[in-house]
Amino acid sequence: MPDAEVVRLEDWADRHRGAEDTPAAREALARFLRRRLEGDYPVDEFGFDVELTEQVFLPLLRPLVRSWFRVELRGAENLPTTGPALLVSNHAGALPLDGMVLHSVVFDEIGRHPRMLGADLIFSTPFSADLARKTGTTLACPEDAERLLRAGELVSVFPEGFKGLGKRFADRYKLQRFGRGGFVSTAVRASVPIIPVSIVGSEEIYPLLGRLPTLARAFGWPYFPLTPTFPWLGPLGMVPLPSKWVIEVGEAIATDELPPGAADDPMVVFDVTDQVRETIQQTLYTLLMQRRGTFF
Amino acid sequence: MTRKVLVTGASRALAARFARSLAADPEFEVIGVDLIPPRDDLGLASFVRADIRSPAVGRVVEARGVDTVVHMAVTSAPAGAVGRQSSEVAKEINVIGTLQLLAACQRVPSVRKLVVQSSVSVYGASPRDPASFTEDDSARVSPRTGFGKDTIEIESYVRGFARRRPDVVVTTLRLAALMGATVDSRIARYLALPVVPRVLGFDARLQFLHPDDAVGALEHAVREDVPGTFNVAAPDVVTLGQALRRMGRPTVGVPRGSASSVASLFRGWRGADFSADQIDALTYGRVMDTSRFAAAGFVPTRSSADALAEFVAASRPGLLSAERVEGAVGAVTRFARGVEERAGRA
Numbered sequence: 309m310p311d312a313e314v315v316r317l318e319d320w321a322d323r324h325r326g327a328e329d330t331p332a333a334r335e336a337l338a339r340f341l342r343r344r345l346e347g348d349y350p351v352d353e354f355g356f357d358v359e360l361t362e363q364v365f366l367p368l369l370r371p372l373v374r375s376w377f378r379v380e381l382r383g384a385e386n387l388p389t390t391g392p393a394l395l396v397s398n399h400a401g402a403l404p405l406d407g408m409v410l411h412s413v414v415f416d417e418i419g420r421h422p423r424m425l426g427a428d429l430i431f432s433t434p435f436s437a438d439l440a441r442k443t444g445t446t447l448a449c450p451e452d453a454e455r456l457l458r459a460g461e462l463v464s465v466f467p468e469g470f471k472g473l474g475k476r477f478a479d480r481y482k483l484q485r486f487g488r489g490g491f492v493s494t495a496v497r498a499s500v501p502i503i504p505v506s507i508v509g510s511e512e513i514y515p516l517l518g519r520l521p522t523l524a525r526a527f528g529w530p531y532f533p534l535t536p537t538f539p540w541l542g543p544l545g546m547v548p549l550p551s552k553w554v555i556e557v558g559e560a561i562a563t564d565e566l567p568p569g570a571a572d573d574p575m576v577v578f579d580v581t582d583q584v585r586e587t588i589q590q591t592l593y594t595l596l597m598q599r600r601g602t603f604f
Numbered sequence: 605m606t607r608k609v610l611v612t613g614a615s616r617a618l619a620a621r622f623a624r625s626l627a628a629d630p631e632f633e634v635i636g637v638d639l640i641p642p643r644d645d646l647g648l649a650s651f652v653r654a655d656i657r658s659p660a661v662g663r664v665v666e667a668r669g670v671d672t673v674v675h676m677a678v679t680s681a682p683a684g685a686v687g688r689q690s691s692e693v694a695k696e697i698n699v700i701g702t703l704q705l706l707a708a709c710q711r712v713p714s715v716r717k718l719v720v721q722s723s724v725s726v727y728g729a730s731p732r733d734p735a736s737f738t739e740d741d742s743a744r745v746s747p748r749t750g751f752g753k754d755t756i757e758i759e760s761y762v763r764g765f766a767r768r769r770p771d772v773v774v775t776t777l778r779l780a781a782l783m784g785a786t787v788d789s790r791i792a793r794y795l796a797l798p799v800v801p802r803v804l805g806f807d808a809r810l811q812f813l814h815p816d817d818a819v820g821a822l823e824h825a826v827r828e829d830v831p832g833t834f835n836v837a838a839p840d841v842v843t844l845g846q847a848l849r850r851m852g853r854p855t856v857g858v859p860r861g862s863a864s865s866v867a868s869l870f871r872g873w874r875g876a877d878f879s880a881d882q883i884d885a886l887t888y889g890r891v892m893d894t895s896r897f898a899a900a901g902f903v904p905t906r907s908s909a910d911a912l913a914e915f916v917a918a919s920r921p922g923l924l925s926a927e928r929v930e931g932a933v934g935a936v937t938r939f940a941r942g943v944e945e946r947a948g949r950a
Binding site: 353429 | 731732733734735736738741803805806807809839840841842843845847848849850859888889924930933937940
């Protein structure tokens with residue numbers, strides 16, 4: 309596995325070194341810039357700008373994913389190459405970096421964009437709204453999730469939401485409540501498999517020592533984080549710690565064998581929600597047992 | 605037997621276009637009604653000057669034996685009024701006008717069909733909106749003022765009418781923003797400003813409707829029986845940023861908090877005056893799901909991108925127009941090549 313990782317990283321570096329030299333690549337770059345300046349690129353109804361995501365966002369993210377967090381992907385064979393599916397993952401780290409990292413890793417592995425579901429705060433915050441929509445995120449509401457799944461997309465969701473992001477360092481890797489299980493009823497209704505994803509490493513990038521409710525209220529944020537570096541070092545305090553990440557994709561939990569009407573049966577929804585949550589929690593514990601240290 | 609169609613608001617560009625188009629078919633006799641005489645040619649359609657807020661309209665409907673009423677006297681920008689006055693005049697025309705017109709129609713047995721022009725404004729705009737509204741969705745954050753609130757009231761009157769006259773086929777069409785070569789709408793004037801102020805950090809998703817398709821949709825509702833409420837728009841999406849780049853307009857970012865005061869500075873100037881609801885729509889974006897009307901047999905012929913391209917071609921080129929970008933990119937490429945050649949020689 310580590311070998312494969314290295315090869316891919318070099319491939320990527322080669323491609324980038326090569327891009328500087330050939331006239332064809334330069335021509336392509338000029339064409340790209342022209343298209344961007346003239347607004348001549350497609351955007352889907354969710355505001356997803358595939359070109360910007362693949363040509364700018366993901367390449368900028370790759371060094372962070374590959375070199376800083378040294379993400380290792382396990383269980384890649386469980387990622388579906390076709391058809392709709394719902395990726396469900398743990399969520400932590402003050403800023404939703406884990407979503408972006410997951411996007412990068414999944415795209416590099418199977419060439420599909422996981423379409424993230426985000427909280428409404430993302431869409432009411434300047435710049436974050438813009439970035440989120442352009443990179444394929446949409447509002448976490450049943451309508452949007454169903455629309456994406458109907459269109460055969462791979463959708464990713466972080467049911468812990470802000471409770472996950474705002475976890476204290478002491479509570480790391482302890483899954484919070486999985487919302488109200490809305491993501492399960494959506495998956496069941498659409499008869500798509502739920503794929504549990506466990507991310508280790510993300511919960512140490514911003515060790516959250518405390519929260520300041522008063523400042524959070526003043527800024528309209530769900531929490532105001534206090535980390536060893538933030539806000540003391542200012543913007544520098546926003547540099548994430550270089551923890552070593554492992555992302556394990558679990559086996560799909562099928563929902564198409566459930567009886568009709570299961571989506572509206574709260575007991576079924578709670579059961580499946582618990583099953584997904586337990587799977588992720590157990591995988592997290594196993595991964596934590598296996599790892600040598602936080603930073604290697 | 606010819607059908608008799610009454611079109612309200614016939615002095616307005618879209619209604620005039622629709623009246624002219626429908627009247628060209630000998631099967632229809634079209635009567636346009638408005639307060640002010642039409643500026644545009646109504647073709648074979650006749651015109652009656654009447655106020656829909658008065659019983660006179662009822663008399664026209666009855667005397668002519670009208671069977672189809674197409675209500676298009678719905679406006680976000682009444683002529684010659686600005687600011688607060690504008691929204692009050694608009695409300696008078698929109699809400700009171702609809703109330704009176706429907707009251708008149710209810711008493712005339714010859715009326716078999718009612719087609720109402722509504723708007724995407726009923727959905728409001730907020731960060732809590734789903735990516736795409738279906739007809740069954742309602743606004744997540746209800747429009748508090750202006751046109752959005754008016755359209756919601758108009759639609760509720762129309763639903764009331766449909767309950768009281770179940771024998772009448774009632775079709776409500778929620779039209780997207782019109783866009784095309786001859787369109788003179790708020791969004792069109794806004795995009796055509798030499799330097800465009802826009803809310804910083806947001807790129808609204810926009811959806812357009814070409815006037816030809818708007819006319820086509822109205823005609824479809826008149827010719828066929830398609831009871832219900834339908835979203836009418838081109839299915840594709842153009843973002844505000846894209847639209848401005850295609851227009852070649854430089855932009856100035858405005859923080860969201862001060863957007864409405866900036867908008868008020870533009871009040872009266874080139875008519876690019878925006879209410880709070882419209883600023884929200886240009887911040888968070890708003891898209892309609894058009895599959896229901898497609899299933900009812902109508903698909904627009906032009907995409908949002910096509911409609912915008914037509915408008916771009918008809919407007920004055922902006923500071924950053926495609927030709928200029930082309931020139932600049934060419935200059936940079938030539939410069940780079942020159943540097944390289946010199947480096948190669950050295």
